Amino acid sequence: MKYCVGADIGGTTIKLGIIDEEGALISKWEIPTRKGENGLLFMKDIADEIRKAFAEKDDISMEEDVLGVGIGIPGPVLPDGYVEVCVNLDVKDIYPAKLLSDLLGGMPAKVANDANVAALGEMWQGAGKGHDSICMVTLGTGVGGGIVNEGRIVPGTHGAGGELGHMRVVDDEPEQCNCGGHGCLEQYASATGIVRVAKRMMASCSDESRMREIEDLSAKDVCDLAKDGDELALRSLSYSMDKLAFILSHIALATDPQVFVIGGGVSRAGTFLTDMISEALGRYQSIIKADKYDVALATLGNNAGIYGAAKLMFPD
Amino acid sequence: MKYCVGADIGGTTIKLGIIDEEGALISKWEIPTRKGENGLLFMKDIADEIRKAFAEKDDISMEEDVLGVGIGIPGPVLPDGYVEVCVNLDVKDIYPAKLLSDLLGGMPAKVANDANVAALGEMWQGAGKGHDSICMVTLGTGVGGGIVNEGRIVPGTHGAGGELGHMRVVDDEPEQCNCGGHGCLEQYASATGIVRVAKRMMASCSDESRMREIEDLSAKDVCDLAKDGDELALRSLSYSMDKLAFILSHIALATDPQVFVIGGGVSRAGTFLTDMISEALGRYQSIIKADKYDVALATLGNNAGIYGAAKLMFPD
Numbered sequence: 001m002k003y004c005v006g007a008d009i010g011g012t013t014i015k016l017g018i019i020d021e022e023g024a025l026i027s028k029w030e031i032p033t034r035k036g037e038n039g040l041l042f043m044k045d046i047a048d049e050i051r052k053a054f055a056e057k058d059d060i061s062m063e064e065d066v067l068g069v070g071i072g073i074p075g076p077v078l079p080d081g082y083v084e085v086c087v088n089l090d091v092k093d094i095y096p097a098k099l100l101s102d103l104l105g106g107m108p109a110k111v112a113n114d115a116n117v118a119a120l121g122e123m124w125q126g127a128g129k130g131h132d133s134i135c136m137v138t139l140g141t142g143v144g145g146g147i148v149n150e151g152r153i154v155p156g157t158h159g160a161g162g163e164l165g166h167m168r169v170v171d172d173e174p175e176q177c178n179c180g181g182h183g184c185l186e187q188y189a190s191a192t193g194i195v196r197v198a199k200r201m202m203a204s205c206s207d208e209s210r211m212r213e214i215e216d217l218s219a220k221d222v223c224d225l226a227k228d229g230d231e232l233a234l235r236s237l238s239y240s241m242d243k244l245a246f247i248l249s250h251i252a253l254a255t256d257p258q259v260f261v262i263g264g265g266v267s268r269a270g271t272f273l274t275d276m277i278s279e280a281l282g283r284y285q286s287i288i289k290a291d292k293y294d295v296a297l298a299t300l301g302n303n304a305g306i307y308g309a310a311k312l313m314f315p316d
Numbered sequence: 317m318k319y320c321v322g323a324d325i326g327g328t329t330i331k332l333g334i335i336d337e338e339g340a341l342i343s344k345w346e347i348p349t350r351k352g353e354n355g356l357l358f359m360k361d362i363a364d365e366i367r368k369a370f371a372e373k374d375d376i377s378m379e380e381d382v383l384g385v386g387i388g389i390p391g392p393v394l395p396d397g398y399v400e401v402c403v404n405l406d407v408k409d410i411y412p413a414k415l416l417s418d419l420l421g422g423m424p425a426k427v428a429n430d431a432n433v434a435a436l437g438e439m440w441q442g443a444g445k446g447h448d449s450i451c452m453v454t455l456g457t458g459v460g461g462g463i464v465n466e467g468r469i470v471p472g473t474h475g476a477g478g479e480l481g482h483m484r485v486v487d488d489e490p491e492q493c494n495c496g497g498h499g500c501l502e503q504y505a506s507a508t509g510i511v512r513v514a515k516r517m518m519a520s521c522s523d524e525s526r527m528r529e530i531e532d533l534s535a536k537d538v539c540d541l542a543k544d545g546d547e548l549a550l551r552s553l554s555y556s557m558d559k560l561a562f563i564l565s566h567i568a569l570a571t572d573p574q575v576f577v578i579g580g581g582v583s584r585a586g587t588f589l590t591d592m593i594s595e596a597l598g599r600y601q602s603i604i605k606a607d608k609y610d611v612a613l614a615t616l617g618n619n620a621g622i623y624g625a626a627k628l629m630f631p632d
Contacts, residue, residue, distance in 0.1 A: 133473050147570060154465055156572025157449050158608055163569040166603050179603045253479040254463060254570045256472025287482050287495045292474055
């Protein structure tokens with residue numbers, strides 16, 4: 001049996017996992033992200049953790065049985081593994097895979113963007129299992145995206161592959177997105193965006209809604225009330241998911257995946273949400289048969305990144 | 317020296333070419349598309365033509381020096397080479413590559429959509445030379461598109477890869493697109509679309525324009541007058557190219573190519589047109605640095621399909 005390590009590096013913690021060639025997660029653990037020295041500190045921690053983990057496993061030889069380490073990084077990664085800047089990790093101008101490989105005595109390593117790696121993980125062992133071309137959207141504080149085509153991540157030549165969250169969906173948005181742009185998908189379909197749309201809708205009409213009674217409205221509240229039949233909440237959430245479906249209709253005619261996978265905190269709203277997205281997708285384009293495209297809930301949760309990072313190192 | 321054959325099958329004619337491994341077009345010719353027997357007639361013609369062509373070339377052995385035949389087809393092609401239907405060729409339920417290969421005694425063959433094959437051709441020997449990830453848009457009677465990622469066509473799992481022409485760009489379009497949808501890019505940025513937009517703009521205002529004096533207005537007229545400073549023509553063409561740039565801004569955040577290649581009859585307007593698209597692209601998204609993306613004119617013209625079809629058979 002062969003094994004790979006997946007390292008999903010976040011701004012606060014690093015998730016590590018050992019996965020076998022059949023996709024079983026043998027062990028997983030977390031360590032804090034120790035910033036500084038342009039990434040060298042947390043890279044050393046990762047290398048130490050990997051050595052320690054295999055030293056404790058009598059049945060696995062790190063030299064003979066481990067194919068390599070895959071890394072997910074929260075920032076743009078060029079196809080050759082170069083990371084110009086990654087604000088959350090306080091690093092600049094590095095080749096993370098080369099760095100880690102050197103620290104591990106030449107063990108093979110690869111790196112990709114964290115959202116892209118999560119998409120690869122869902123394709124391999126999650127909602128996309130059995131498929132080789134998927135598009136994953138993560139609806140969290142922001143909107144992340146990853147495209148996998150014929151089994152491989154589409155990193156993009158500038159590291160912007162699958163950056164669905166910053167595609168323009170509204171032309172006359174006065175408020176600015178975190179990216180500096182206006183009218184990005186993230187401003188409507190992220191958890192923050194869903195609340196923003198709901199508040200805006202409440203302000204623009206006097207329709208009754210139980211949303212008005214909630215002081216610190218959350219995306220979960222909007223979803224729960226929409227499910228519960230609150231009309232304004234439903235209208236508001238439909239608007240947000242319609243913007244998402246608009247973008248998915250473009251992806252359907254760009255890389256044309258078998259399945260769209262919806263993850264992130266907002267996806268806890270379940271099939272109510274994916275049904276809404278699927279219906280809107282069908283409205284957007286007559287040559288897209290909505291029943292051709294599965295809109296599925298992500299199944300790996302926070303482990304998607306570990307799976308995908310490890311999968312970088314397994315042969316196709 | 318090794319050679320491949322490219323066959324670009326259109327509804328009226330089939331373009332054939334022999335290309336060597338260095339990308340030189342050794343010979344090219346055309347035959348009429350003889351429809352009938354579910355594609356068997358023109359496939360036999362292609363096989364005969366190929367045998368005849370190599371029989372005339374003393375320096376090339378068809379058995380030893382020819383790697384195979386690539387085919388471009390005007391319809392959706394699934395990743396496994398299956399063509400469900402191709403209206404212009406009057407064929408249904410066929411595997412064109414297998415068919416041709418059988419007719420040529422087992423010579424290797426591959427098939428892909430014609431717009432995708434043209435994109436591959438431009439990547440290899442045209443405006444995308446030196447790059448491996450491009451997006452090509454053909455502005456003709458319709459709007460065709462093809463995406464090449466890391467040297468390979470993105471066919472799409474339903475054969476809809478790179479179908480930019482039918483991405484929705486306008487929400488409230490009353491007129492129907494040829495595809496049955498409403499508000500497709502093709503309705504604004506194709507040659508027909510450019511004229512439609514111009515006529516609509518003329519009807520909606522009383523601004524003076526030399527376009528009003530032309531009885532049978534063409535896309536070329538609109539482009540020529542826009543170049544010449546006719547304000548309404550310029551506004552109209554800018555509107556059309558803005559819709560195209562909107563879609564390209566989404567592709568920039570989906571597959572993130574190095575270069576956008578603009579081909580088709582409308583592209584004869586030259587750098588005036590690509591400059592206009594490039595400027596609009598930069599406006600659409602702040603995280604897309606417009607100067608990162610080259611918007612280039614296609615250079616292979618009608619030969620792009622032959623080049624791309626042949627390239628299907630050359631190793632990467």
